[in-house]
Amino acid sequence: MFFVIAARRYPSYLVIMKKRMEFYFYQGMVALDVTGPLDVFNAADELLSRNGKEQEGYELIFSASEIGLVPTLSGLNFYADALPGMQEVDTLLVPGGMVAETASTDPANVLAIRRAARRAKRIVSVCSGAFLLAAAGILDGRKATTHWLVTDRLAELYPDIHLEPDAIYVQDGSVATSAGVTAGIDLALAMVEDDYGPALAIEVARLLLLYRKRPGNQSQFSAMLDLQAKASKRFKPLIDWLETHLDQKLTVDQLAEKAHMSPRTFARIFRSETGMSPGRFIEQLRIDRARELLESGAEGLELVARESGFGREERLRRAFQRRLGISPAQYRAHFKTGE
Known part of the structure; x- marks a missing residue:
């Protein structure tokens, strides 16, 4: 299957106040780790636009170590049309996947994430995307979480990370990590609230039929x-x-x-x-x-x-x-x- 996700472009005469969100793609990532947060940000844009705030919201950037198609675990192909770290962004988001640990050993991915992180105000991982942040040195000495299935492995490889294995998501300064795939949606809602306030986060949750907010330290599973x-x-x-x-x-x-x-x-x-x-x-x-x-x-x-x-x-x-x-x-x- 072929699925194109392309960044929004705006006329140069507009003063863009949107927050730039850069999604970093790599082969074998989980599609929902991308599309879940993506739909939260898109819903926020739609609601802001309805309220006459078209210049607020989110500008989406899709990058990879090489421009082109990036296959996901489910067979969907996403398209990266940018190289990482080429512009200042508000948030760098790295998805997870069963191959995340392997992807974190690829020097191209590590270099790309380090380059992008230097130009990002906020750095986020979904699920096992924490392996890539860890490999880039971003989680050293920080509190973090990941999917419960790979928590022990992440702790084994990176003992300097202060893991909170039960948490839905963890925010430590400018870095945030989340648990399994749907936890990325919870974290995206939290980011919307941080960026534009609780009223918009509530409306996004209602529009997408989500819980308005699950506490980040709620247990991942029974x-x-x-x-x-x-x-x-x-x-x-x-x-x-x-x-x-x-x-x-x-x-x-x-x-x-x-x-x-x-x-x-x-x-x-x-x-x-x-x-x-x-x-x-x-x-x-x-x-x-x-x-x-x-x-x-x-x-x-x-x-x-x-x-x-x-x-x-x-x-x-x-x-x-x-x-x-x-x-x-x-x-x-x-x-x-x-x-």
């Missing part, structure tokens, strides 16, 4: 699913039982009995297979349950606290602040219709 994938079959009956008993008082002795082990043996094997203590495990499952209740519109934080097993609203609030960085009330507000 802890329940992750723990079930990590735990061996021996703990599956226990996890299934816990799902229906989170509102009860739970102890290590009780869990060990359910698993037919001594408490000491259970605690040791459980930690080795899940990477966390039984107490932390239970708290994470309760946070997941509370999130589900809040997202579904449950009213009353005391009720949410009881049904998720925290018992009291104060314990629920402390757990959310500690693990998610926001309060339950703030979390619920993000998922209300129209927010």
Whole structure:
């Protein structure tokens, strides 16, 4: 398939106030890492134009180490009509893909990104595009995130990066990184808000039927699913039982009995297979349950606290602040219709 994405051009007599957004292309990138943020910026342009602000919004630039067609993982071909770093830009955006780590070892890509980054006010990666920023030295000493599937590999290759593996997106100064493909849309909405205010971000979210804003430190995925994938079959009956008993008082002795082990043996094997203590495990499952209740519109934080097993609203609030960085009330507000 052939899909042309071309930069917008404007008459020279206009004073361009649009923010220049440079997308860097490389072979094998994920198309949605480009088109997701692209549609957010395009929707912002459309809404600004309707309000008589045609000279605000975004000017899109598509670059690559060589001008021409760039094939994506899905078979779509994008067209890069610019070389990186040839003009000042507000944002450099690097998409991800299954080949991102390999692409990051190509000197042409690394040189191109370094050149473009020197002329960019803001540098952004989507998903595993963080590998390319890391290879260019842009993430050294910074907080960052990437897709959960490649977090360990990124940490292994670049130990100087302060990874936040659960985050949807992370902003550290002028550099921002995001998790899996749809997280690039969340980050693009955050950029629209930074650039033109929350009112426009809300309208863009409504137009595209998106959440107005997911907090950047919201977990990338359900802890329940992750723990079930990590735990061996021996703990599956226990996890299934816990799902229906989170509102009860739970102890290590009780869990060990359910698993037919001594408490000491259970605690040791459980930690080795899940990477966390039984107490932390239970708290994470309760946070997941509370999130589900809040997202579904449950009213009353005391009720949410009881049904998720925290018992009291104060314990629920402390757990959310500690693990998610926001309060339950703030979390619920993000998922209300129209927010």
